Amino acid sequence: MNLHAPVRPDWTCAGCGGHWPCHTRRSQLLAEFDGAPASLTLLMGGHFIDAAQDLRTEPAHLLYERFMGWLRQQPRPDDDQEP
Numbered sequence: 067m068n069l070h071a072p073v074r075p076d077w078t079c080a081g082c083g084g085h086w087p088c089h090t091r092r093s094q095l096l097a098e099f100d101g102a103p104a105s106l107t108l109l110m111g112g113h114f115i116d117a118a119q120d121l122r123t124e125p126a127h128l129l130y131e132r133f134m135g136w137l138r139q140q141p142r143p144d145d146d147q148e149p
């Protein structure tokens with residue numbers, strides 16, 4: 067059972083009331099998708115699209131940072147091809 071679920075259409079966290087994905091949920095997602103970062107990116111991409119439709123007054127770049135921006139901050143030890 068996951069208490070840190072998004073509450074739509076506001077995209078707040080049912081567990082802690084913060085903006086979803088909250089810090090706790092991000093940690094949970096990273097643990098759940100350990101070893102499958104592409105799958106996590108696809109999942110968050112879907113949430114990003116849904117949130118963009120719900121939160122039409124929110125600037126797109128802020129939504130992108132909120133849903134996708136934290137993903138690229140994770141270490142990727144197998145990927146040293148990036149400039």
Ligand SMILES: [Zn+2]
Binds near residue numbers: 080082083084088089
């Ligand atoms: Zn939460």
